[in-house]
Amino acid sequence: MNIKKLGKLVLPYLVWMSVLVGLPLLMMVVLTFLKSNALDLGTAEFSFDSWRILFSDVTVRIALKNSFVNGIIATIICFVIGYPIAYIVANSNFSNKLIILVLTIIPMWSNSLLRNNAIANILSERSIVNDVLSNIGLNFIWPIRGVVYESGFSPAVVIGLVLTYLPFMILPIYTVLEKIDKSLLEASMDLGSNKIKTFFKVTFPLSIKGVTTGIIMVFLPSFSGFAIPKILGSGSLVFIGTLIDSRFMNRNYNFGSLLSLVILLIIFGSMALIFKVDKEGETLI
Amino acid sequence: MSKKLIELRNVTKTYDDITVVDNISLYINENEFITLLGPSGCGKTTTLRMIGGFEKPDSGEIILNGVVVNELPPYERPINTVFQRYALFPHLNVFDNIAFGLKNQKVPKQEIAERVETALKLVSLPNFGARKVANLSGGQQQRIAIARAIVNRPKILLLDEPLAALDLKLRQNMQYELKEMQRKLGITFIYVTHDQEEALTMSDTIVVMRDGLIQQIGTPTGIYNEPRNRFVARFIGESNILEGTYVRQNVVSFMGVEFDCVDIGFADGEKVDVVIRPEDLDLIDPVGAKLVGVVSSSIFKGVHFELCVIVQEKEFVIHTYENKNVGQAVGLRVDSYEIHLMKVEN
Numbered sequence: 001m002n003i004k005k006l007g008k009l010v011l012p013y014l015v016w017m018s019v020l021v022g023l024p025l026l027m028m029v030v031l032t033f034l035k036s037n038a039l040d041l042g043t044a045e046f047s048f049d050s051w052r053i054l055f056s057d058v059t060v061r062i063a064l065k066n067s068f069v070n071g072i073i074a075t076i077i078c079f080v081i082g083y084p085i086a087y088i089v090a091n092s093n094f095s096n097k098l099i100i101l102v103l104t105i106i107p108m109w110s111n112s113l114l115r116n117n118a119i120a121n122i123l124s125e126r127s128i129v130n131d132v133l134s135n136i137g138l139n140f141i142w143p144i145r146g147v148v149y150e151s152g153f154s155p156a157v158v159i160g161l162v163l164t165y166l167p168f169m170i171l172p173i174y175t176v177l178e179k180i181d182k183s184l185l186e187a188s189m190d191l192g193s194n195k196i197k198t199f200f201k202v203t204f205p206l207s208i209k210g211v212t213t214g215i216i217m218v219f220l221p222s223f224s225g226f227a228i229p230k231i232l233g234s235g236s237l238v239f240i241g242t243l244i245d246s247r248f249m250n251r252n253y254n255f256g257s258l259l260s261l262v263i264l265l266i267i268f269g270s271m272a273l274i275f276k277v278d279k280e281g282e283t284l285i
Numbered sequence: 286m287s288k289k290l291i292e293l294r295n296v297t298k299t300y301d302d303i304t305v306v307d308n309i310s311l312y313i314n315e316n317e318f319i320t321l322l323g324p325s326g327c328g329k330t331t332t333l334r335m336i337g338g339f340e341k342p343d344s345g346e347i348i349l350n351g352v353v354v355n356e357l358p359p360y361e362r363p364i365n366t367v368f369q370r371y372a373l374f375p376h377l378n379v380f381d382n383i384a385f386g387l388k389n390q391k392v393p394k395q396e397i398a399e400r401v402e403t404a405l406k407l408v409s410l411p412n413f414g415a416r417k418v419a420n421l422s423g424g425q426q427q428r429i430a431i432a433r434a435i436v437n438r439p440k441i442l443l444l445d446e447p448l449a450a451l452d453l454k455l456r457q458n459m460q461y462e463l464k465e466m467q468r469k470l471g472i473t474f475i476y477v478t479h480d481q482e483e484a485l486t487m488s489d490t491i492v493v494m495r496d497g498l499i500q501q502i503g504t505p506t507g508i509y510n511e512p513r514n515r516f517v518a519r520f521i522g523e524s525n526i527l528e529g530t531y532v533r534q535n536v537v538s539f540m541g542v543e544f545d546c547v548d549i550g551f552a553d554g555e556k557v558d559v560v561i562r563p564e565d566l567d568l569i570d571p572v573g574a575k576l577v578g579v580v581s582s583s584i585f586k587g588v589h590f591e592l593c594v595i596v597q598e599k600e601f602v603i604h605t606y607e608n609k610n611v612g613q614a615v616g617l618r619v620d621s622y623e624i625h626l627m628k629v630e631n
Binding site: 181183184186187188189190191192193194197201202205206 | 366
């Protein structure tokens with residue numbers, strides 16, 4: 001598809017993209033080399049401060065580590081829960097499998113901030129769950145809202161991430177599993193593999209594209225998001241998303257822009273990986 | 286004397302109240318090339334799948350080497366299958382596809398390599414091991430699917446319309462190669478097809494099926510020359526089927542004329558169906574002929590002409606080497622041994 005062929009039809013799109021995506025991105029790149037008060041370019045001066053901080057400030061490293069640790073844990077849990085769900089639905093005899101999948105998506109119809117605030121309430125000290133548990137003597141497992149491990153692992157944040165992003169793991173895996181030709185499984189059994197062997201030698205290798213897509217679709221927002229860590233994390237835990245948020249809030253647009261660009265690069269890298277594994281984009285529904 | 290290898294005893298299979306395989310009994314000998322032949326929906330593939338272990342019969346027994354194997358899963362049967370659409374594993378290359386079964390049997394690596402190479406040579410695709418399955422043509426995929434099955438040296442090879450997706454020329458070549466392979470390997474082949482020509486070319490025994498019932502079991506020549514009923518006569522080759530009466534021993538009457546015949550086993554005066562193959566009707570001079578008709582069409586078929594001759598408002602198909610003009614009057618003659626009689630079905 002070349003642009004010349006479509007001619008004037010793409011013009012509005014190009015204008016739209018340049019004004020709303022291209023220009024702001026350029027602006028962000030410029031901002032990283034400046035020292036300015038928010039967007040007050042009149043008093044801005046050229047400076048490498050942001051770049052220096054990026055490589056020297058320990059907070060950035062901690063934030064990246066915390067985001068990474070919680071993102072990875074959430075992704076693994078999503079995979080462990082999501083794969084069996086996708087597998088069971090794909091192999092079930094339900095006449096309308098789509099309905100089951102819609103059920104997993106329905107929670108997404110309500111705003112994720114609302115949902116995460118609700119989770120925050122449930123996980124906090126003054127929740128029904130805590131009341132019940134503490135009254136039957138199980139007060140040592142609740143509340144988990146403030147629990148943070150040394151690695152940066154925050155159970156509350158991971159619960160929020162899993163509940164929010166699980167469907168993004170289930171759907172691509174379901175899509176590939178559904179497409180697997182059943183005669184391949186019969187061929188595998190015919191050639192001497194029992195059901196478990198068939199799963200590991202045929203089904204799983206053939207679903208790897210969906211797994212890759214699912215992992216990336218869960219990990220990226222888990223890694224870069226700021227709302228869920230902000231709502232569910234205890235105040236002491238800094239994430240890359242919350243760090244960017246606070247920089248912008250403090251009118252430090254320069255450093256905020258730089259951190260955003262770092263995340264953008266990570267995302268582009270991951271997208272390149274998806275397209276390498278899944279050239280036709282068939283798992284991205 | 287060949288040994289009975291597998292036997293189906295009163296096997297029935299029903300899906301949602303539809304009886305797909307209806308109480309069939311059948312045995313298959315060692316080293317036999319047997320074909321299940323019938324139109325789609327006749328139950329032939331279901332029968333094959335029950336032998337392979339992919340379906341369980343609702344009732345009846347499948348006996349392999351004297352042991353009932355109804356409950357044995359496919360991976361424990363000494364049987365391999367060539368699937369209709371090949372079912373090659375897309376994530377493995379040709380070598381790993383063929384080695385799949387051997388690896389499951391924990392055959393040593395060295396031996397796997399040798400046996401895969403031998404199998405590839407047998408299907409005339411040597412040195413294809415490293416290729417990707419997706420880059421092979423339909424005919425090549427077909428051969429790899431066969432190699433993947435026979436490399437395991439099964440007792441029985443099941444083939445579910447394996448040639449259906451190939452073009453005519455390739456299909457004919459593969460027919461000879463399959464027959465040759467079966468002879469060389471000494472494996473029992475159970476072959477499913479709806480193509481009667483394929484069945485006649487390759488089989489030692491043909492089982493003609495319809496609506497879940499076996500219509501006739503016999504050798505290709507037996508089934509072609511002595512079809513048991515109208516369905517078999519129509520399904521295997523072309524035929525002229527006429528209503529007739531068995532006048533007395535060795536005399537049958539049809540089209541209002543009496544003919545000598547050799548078939549016996551009918552009562553005097555019994556209604557019979559008469560089958561005459563198109564190549565068994567000879568054209569003679571209309572003067573003095575028992576059957577006289579007019580040529581209504583003539584089609585050149587390469588080796589022969591296919592004539593339609595109208596006799597007493599009944600159309601006969603005749604294969605002949607000499608052409609006749611449309612509208613020409615001809616006489617028809619048929620030898621007594623080429624008149625085949627069948628019981629009339631109710």
